[in-house]
Amino acid sequence: MSTGLRRVIVVVLGLLAGVTAWPLLELLLLFQESFPGYFLFSLAQGALFGVVLGLFFGSGEGLTSKDGGKLVRGAMTGALVGLAGGMIGFTAGQGVLFFIIQRTSRSFAVPLARAVGWAILGLSVGMAEGIRAKSGKKSAFGALGGVLGGLLGGIAIEYLRGRFPGMLYGRLVGFLLFGGLIGVFYALLERRFSFGVLRLLNGTLRGKEYSFSQSRISVGSDPKNDIVLKGYDNVRSRHALFRVKRRDVYLSAVGEDPTLLVNEEPVTGGLLLKYEDVVQVGSAKMFFKGET
Numbered sequence: 001m002s003t004g005l006r007r008v009i010v011v012v013l014g015l016l017a018g019v020t021a022w023p024l025l026e027l028l029l030l031f032q033e034s035f036p037g038y039f040l041f042s043l044a045q046g047a048l049f050g051v052v053l054g055l056f057f058g059s060g061e062g063l064t065s066k067d068g069g070k071l072v073r074g075a076m077t078g079a080l081v082g083l084a085g086g087m088i089g090f091t092a093g094q095g096v097l098f099f100i101i102q103r104t105s106r107s108f109a110v111p112l113a114r115a116v117g118w119a120i121l122g123l124s125v126g127m128a129e130g131i132r133a134k135s136g137k138k139s140a141f142g143a144l145g146g147v148l149g150g151l152l153g154g155i156a157i158e159y160l161r162g163r164f165p166g167m168l169y170g171r172l173v174g175f176l177l178f179g180g181l182i183g184v185f186y187a188l189l190e191r192r193f194s195f196g197v198l199r200l201l202n203g204t205l206r207g208k209e210y211s212f213s214q215s216r217i218s219v220g221s222d223p224k225n226d227i228v229l230k231g232y233d234n235v236r237s238r239h240a241l242f243r244v245k246r247r248d249v250y251l252s253a254v255g256e257d258p259t260l261l262v263n264e265e266p267v268t269g270g271l272l273l274k275y276e277d278v279v280q281v282g283s284a285k286m287f288f289k290g291e292t
Helices: 003-030 038-058 060-065 068-101 106-132 136-163 168-192
Strands: 197-200 209-211 216-220 240-245 248-253 260-262 278-281 284-289
Touching (some): 038 106, 060 068
Antiparallel strands (some): 197 284, 260 278
């Protein structure tokens, strides 16, 4: 799977998250009067929306890599991070509302405060994959993409809510924009901060691409690696490690192994990669190229 297609899937997951959250939140609205106060109802809204978005965005890496372990771990991490982010975001929105309402009109304060809450929710959802991968870099651009997408999506939700208060499908459109925009900004920022792409040239994973969007990428046959090479000969459980320093990518072997080659030459120490280098890990061959 190419990196471009994978990023399209991230956007689609955002749209699906919005579609899934819509009927659940509409159902929750029917029970609004059962809550002792609007604050608790707001917390429930944030928690529900956060869990749904976190589940979808957190499962993206496992889904595109067809790795069941990453899928489950990512979905669980995303749900927990989304739950926390939703509750914090909607609580912060209430705090902003109480602060602003004393200084301006309610008609202005309410949508602004809610947009802040949506932005914080977007931040947490965008960070989910970076947290699962234990990558500060992924978490950082995920957070930025989440904030931008969440803020714009939240503004759209609040605008449609105010412009068409009785329109049931207005909220659906808003939720679609919210999830889709988080996916779009995440994909754009991942591409912007990527330092290159590895494309597999042979074997069962031929054509699959991996983006250098985090500072360390491990390679091996063990499912815990970032690049899992199953179905290839002479690949150890943890075989090689890519490190990104500034804008340069270095490759090193984990232990001594003659089956780690670059352009058919054994790798010794940390080797600086150049675009169009061919990396061989066991029987797997990968082409290093720039983003397109």
